[in-house]
Amino acid sequence: MACRHFYEVFRARAVSGAPASGTWTWQRIGRAGAPVAHGDFYPTLPECFAALKENRTELGMAPVHIDLAGASLEEASSVVAVSLGEQDVTITSTDPGPSPKFA
Incomplete structure (x- = not known):
């Protein structure tokens, strides 16, 4: 079964x-x-989220999942603030837990 394209920030x-x-x-x-x-x-x-937003324009729009695990309160607040209004951005925190696979 095929899944949709999406981005992860972690x-x-x-x-x-x-x-x-x-x-x-x-x-x-x-x-x-x-x-x-x-x-x-x-x-x-x-900084990571800003880079992703730039690349998303080039690579194609798709939903974004941001895992706040390990983020400081200031970092989390900043990213939540700039992502407000973007309906395809999901923010969660899975700390501690398995890190996403990376290729």
Whole structure:
């Protein structure tokens, strides 16, 4: 069964090659459920979300899922504020829990 395209924004702690300090990254999941594009490592959640928004214009619009696990209150507040009004942005927190798969 094919799924829809969507983007994930998450803490990069379990991603191979991620810096030791807490960084954020994003990935686009394709119809088959596998990552088809991914972002760099960003020092803050707002920077990661801003980069995703730029790439979303280029790669195609799709829903966004933001996992706030590990975000500071300031980071979370900033991202929630800039995502208000965007109906296709879902914000959750799964801390602690398994990190998304990254390819």
